[in-house]
Amino acid sequence: MKQLVRVQNFCVSRDGYGAGEGQTLERPFGNVDPGRLVSWAGATAHWPNRTDPGGTLGLDDYFTRDFSNNIGAEIMGRNKFGPQRGPWENHDWEGWWGEEPPFHTPVFVLTHHERPSITLGETTFHFLDASPKDALARAFEAAEGKDVRIGGGVATVREFLAADLIDSLHVAVSPLDIGAGERLWESPEALTDRFHLEKVPSPGSDVVHHLLWRK
């Protein structure tokens, strides 16, 4: 099977926002509590950040365990990697995730300000000043035949959608309105000219899983 470009477990509000306004070091999702967007995932057995045993093994868990299933590399935007803007003042910042980030593959961070790669646990961050197409070529090579996940944030997913480089998306829509910030879509139907769309209400939480794949 050919290598796919996948968006997985991308969490947005009912009105389509993946983050609020005003990202800071303390608030990576700006003026939105990310817990309200990701609580469905935090309850599952395979949530990557889970530290205690237990958790559900229902439909929501199929999505959290698919997050890493056959993924060989991730591409993320700089704003997912950190709150800094412009040239790096220093290289002390190594991401939000501590010594064992939940990616466990090469990760390509798109930025106009390149810097040396960082290895933390099983994850290596590479910093690339490249177009989506060129970044994807690098990620496909690094993935060694496995799929590539487009990790976000919103602007990065939109950029890859605009370049028509995405094969499939899983977007979990939570029943809250955010109103301003980083918006993935006004409505998922905006993508149905190019993508199939299935909406699957979770029996175990309050999200509706949206599954899209290229026509």
Add this chain to the structure above:
Amino acid sequence: MKQLVRVQNFCVSRDGYGAGEGQTLERPFGNVDPGRLVSWAGATAHWPNRTDPGGTLGLDDYFTRDFSNNIGAEIMGRNKFGPQRGPWENHDWEGWWGEEPPFHTPVFVLTHHERPSITLGETTFHFLDASPKDALARAFEAAEGKDVRIGGGVATVREFLAADLIDSLHVAVSPLDIGAGERLWESPEALTDRFHLEKVPSPGSDVVHHLLWRK
């Protein structure tokens, strides 16, 4: 995370049958056309037997791609391996699946009539005269930290359920009635004393995915 014992992509009729009566070499599911039970899976991009490109990437595909996700070994009953009964007349029979079976792991075949192991492609079949508990200990060891799939048929799943050795089940229920043969359950509610149950209608096919996991 601890190793799980999982039933995956197990297909039954609305009245709970996984196979009809009268299994033969030509009819591994007896007097039932297995196409009517598994067509939902055959339409998906990650169906293991798919030979042409294409296929859907919606909810049904999450289940076909989870079939092998983090699975390190399978346990199956002898009747899944072949139509013979009693002592092996010879060792010519090597399963239904040809030179590259879709398991790609060690497979433990439960039988009172042991025979030498067979390696076909990435799959090795071992033949064990053992209790479910002892077979599971062997499979856990072979799985090297990954999960163990209970592959069926119906009698084998029921035996492992009776021994309370199963952590989770995915059962795809198709809208047809079979009436006689190998029956998994009269109703999935028969398991809800010990298992959580979520029923998820597929938006892309006519099955209802039943997800059960231990309370």
